[in-house]
Amino acid sequence: MQNREERQTYKDYLQVLKECSPYDFCEYSDNSIDRRIQKIMQDYRLNLDELIYKTRTDEEFVELVVEAITVNTTELFRDPPVWKHLYEKVYWALKSRPKINIWHAGCSSGQEVYSNLILLDIMGLADKCEIYATDISKKSLEVANSGSYKYNFNFQKYLNNFQDAFPNLPKEKFLGYFDIDESKDRMSVKPSLLGKAKFIKHDLVKQPLPFYNKFDLIFCRNVLIYFNSGLQSRIIQKFHDTLFPGGAMVLGTHESINGFFKTKFAKNGPVYERTNTFHFKY
Amino acid sequence: MYNQDQTYKVIVMGGSAGSFSVVSHILAGINPEFKIPIVLCLHRLKHVRSGLVEGLSLKSVIPVVEPNDKAKLRPNTVYLAPSNYHLFLELDGSIALSTEESFNHSRPSIDYTLSSAAYAFRDRVLGILLTGANKDGARGIKEIADNKGFTIVQDPKSCDIDTMPRSALQLFQPDLVLDPQQILEFLNALPQ
Known part of the structure; x- marks a missing residue:
């Protein structure tokens, strides 16, 4: 992989990135970060000095680095048992609520958001949900907004996941949510689901939350x-503070x-529920 | 060369097609007091994602777990790379998981696990590469050898499918080439 001195220089590079961009890694x-930076240097054929120079001088390149x-x-x-649990337990409990607020933090290209929308639609809950989805990557959010994915590479895996999660639902149910164009190698989410989630560019690490809702x-x-x-704990705290008591992560x-x-959380199957205990500031 | 006094901090084992029965055999016969943590990175069929831990636990005499991210290595435990995640070992002796793209068409990738072990533990790693139908793992176990760790490759003659050990043997010369029973005996003879 690499030697220890190299590892130190990667740390230096992150410092450069922090100084001359809005991002902090x-x-x-x-x-993981070492491997990603190594890959960037290979892909763009840069040594570390060139990488640092380009990062300092080329704003568009910085965006590419963030993507990479x-x-x-x-x-x-993904992980069918999780969706099964959401279907059988979590959403049943939320069914009587007048409104359900959901946040997908780090939503990437949106597959999770649409999985969730499909489930909510099947349960007749989609209309009373307010869904926000955030990610640091502009490119991923563009894909997420379009709801259009490669067909050949993905379809069978996605369908298997769906069937494992909901063995009682016919597969036509799943197919009904997509327009499939094999000649263009595309599966696209039906327009009725598009626009129901708000996709927002947001850096979980550095930016304040882009909404006031809980x-x-x-x-x-x-x-x-x-x-x-350390960072994990800070993000968990953010989630904790923005969840309703009894809300789940x-x-x-x-x-x-x-x-x-x-x-501060009770684990219930694959979800973590916020418990309503006091906590004191020392 | 094998050093009688060397104690290893971790044993990492990689395998693919046919490796389930080899690993089962080893875990069934190993000394129940075996201290050194064992990390397993086994390829599995994409549509059968669960059940491997249960399968291995049936015969194993030491506990088998699928670790969570940032779990610390503990003695007398077998860690199995969870399906659909890469598994890395860190300098502080903890485990890191990642959902990065597949490597060598594999997630978990054996190369990733083995080379992270080589980096984090240097000459204190014992790497074992088992039967498999894919070249993933060959470069990783060579990296363990390059970092002066100890390496064992399963004897191709004893493999269901020998692509994996053969591609390793093309790259470098491991310390030992053994069949499953010999691997088991070797592990049980290690100083703890």
Whole structure:
């Protein structure tokens, strides 16, 4: 992989990026960020000095770096048991509410948002939901807004996920939410679902929240794994403070809460529910 | 060369097609008091994402877990890379997960796990590459050797599909080439 001196220089590079752009990756976990920076240097054939020079002088290049550093992999209905739980437990409990506020933090290209919209639509809840979806990557948000994905590469995986999550629903239900154009290799979310979620460019690490609402449900899946523990805790605190008591947080299947905030959430299946305990400032 | 007094901090094992029965055999016969943490990175079929932990736990005499991100390595435990995540070892002895793009058409990628172990633990890693139908893992185990870790490759003659060990043997010469029973005996003879 690389030697220890190189690792130090990557840290220096993050400092440069912090100084001359609005982004701060200093508290991302070392392991992944090193590999991403290495990949950028390979892809653009730059050595570290050239990379630093280009970052200082070329604003458009900085955006490309941000795209390359952030991980954008996602699927429709990733981890079927999670969606099954949302369907059978979480949304049933929210059914009688007049309004449901949902935030997808780090929504990438939007597959999770549309998975959720499809589920809500199936349950007849879509109209009373207010859905915000945020991400740091402009390019991902453009894809998310279009709701159009590659067909061949994705379709079977997405359909399998759906069927694993909802074995009682016919697969036509799933197909009904997409316009499929095999000749163009596209599967596009039906216009009726487009525009129901508001996609907003937002840096979870540095910017204040772009809304005043509190939320019933926050999705933030496989985002925190790229942060170090200190940053993780700060983001969890943000989520905690912006959730209604009893509201829930959906993390990635192999993410967990450590440290102080562990006591502020109760784990119920794959979701973390905000408990309503007091906490004191010392 | 193998050093009698060397104690290893971690054992990382990678495998693909056919490796389930080899790993089961090893975990069933290993000393129940075996201290060194074992990290497994096994490819699995895309549509069968769960059940591997349960399958391995049936026979294993030490606990098998799919770790969460940032979990610390503990003695007498087997860590299995969760499906659909890459698994890395960090300098502080913790585990990092990632959903980055597939590498060598694989997530988890064995190369990623093995080379992160080589980087984090240097000569204190014991790397084992088992049977498989893919070249993922060959470069990773070579990196362990390059960093003076100890390396074992499963004898291609004892493999269901020998693409993985063969591509490793093309790249470098491991310390030992053993069949599954010999690997088990070797592990049980390690100083704890």
